[in-house]
Amino acid sequence: GFDTAVAVATEALDRLHTTAESHHRIMCLEVMGRYVGWIALKAGLAGGADAILIPEIPYDINKVAEKIKERRKAGKEFSIVVVAEGAKPLSGEMVVRTVVEDSPDPIRLGGIAEQVSNELEKLVGLESRAVVLGHLQRGGSPTxxxxxxxxxxxxxxxxxxxxxxxxxxxxxxxxxxxxxxxxxVIGKLKKVDPEGDLVKTAKALGISFGD
Structure with missing residues (x-):
């Protein structure tokens, strides 16, 4: 269920904090969600992310980089970025891993964390790594x-x-x-409200959405 997926992603963030801090890296965690950012938003908020990128708020990679540079100036040589698989830059589209013909769900998203990781490494000057949780979010012991x-x-x-x-x-x-x-309800998506309380709370804590 959703709560279990968020719990798995949050635990992954807890673990990534350790290696990110010890090796002075940017860690970009890609989570599921298709065209909405609920898992990324809630896990990022619970797991202490420094930036959260979701489909509902197209991001400017330079603003994400600025957030990480600010952390470096404050002596924090690592950062955690949560990326929803459907996140997209202001001037771009979602990253499609593959298209499966004759499928009721032909678009397979994937690869955005790798793209974000590569861009941030160039812009910030810190080593960056992308981690994709994938189907780990769908299994295990339910909450x-x-x-x-x-x-x-x-x-x-x-x-x-x-x-x-x-x-x-x-x-x-x-x-x-x-x-x-x-x-x-068929065909309708429950999207994250960019002006909702969860987003406002995250921004109040200093979390960047790249907007």
Whole structure:
């Protein structure tokens, strides 16, 4: 589930802090999310990232580099950057790893962390490394929250079926389990609000979004 994916990414950031600091490096962690930046945003905030790059806020690599240079002036010879796989620069597009023909989901994103890492190494003058978590975010032991919420979803889905209410999706509205007709949600993305509280909190902590 989502909470588990965020927990895995956050743990990876905790581990990367150690090697980044000891070797004076920039570490760019690429996380999943497709066209939205929820995992990157929440993991970056929880894991103490210095910059978070998400699809909803196109970035200027020079502004990210400036953030890292400011840290160096303050005596911090390392930085952590979280990059959502769908992140894109102001003047560019998302990085597509491959296109699979005759697939319902032909666009396979991947490679943006490597691109960001290479650019930052040139601009900042610090050695940089890219790390891609990939499918590690989809496995492992689920968090307690994901175990509980999935159980609640399952119970609600059975209730809907027993009531003959087909064509609905179980949802979480605040702390309440509910449902909505599938036609109201199919094809729609729940995007990060660039003016939302999570982004504002991250910026207040000094985290750069490259904007």
């Amino acid at each position: 307690a929250y994901d175990r509980i919420i999935s159980t609640m979803y399952g119970k609600a889905a059975v209730d809907l079926a027993m009531e003959g209410k087909f064509g609905n999706m179980v949802t979480l509205d605040g702390n309440e389990i509910s449902s909505v007709p599938l036609e109201e």
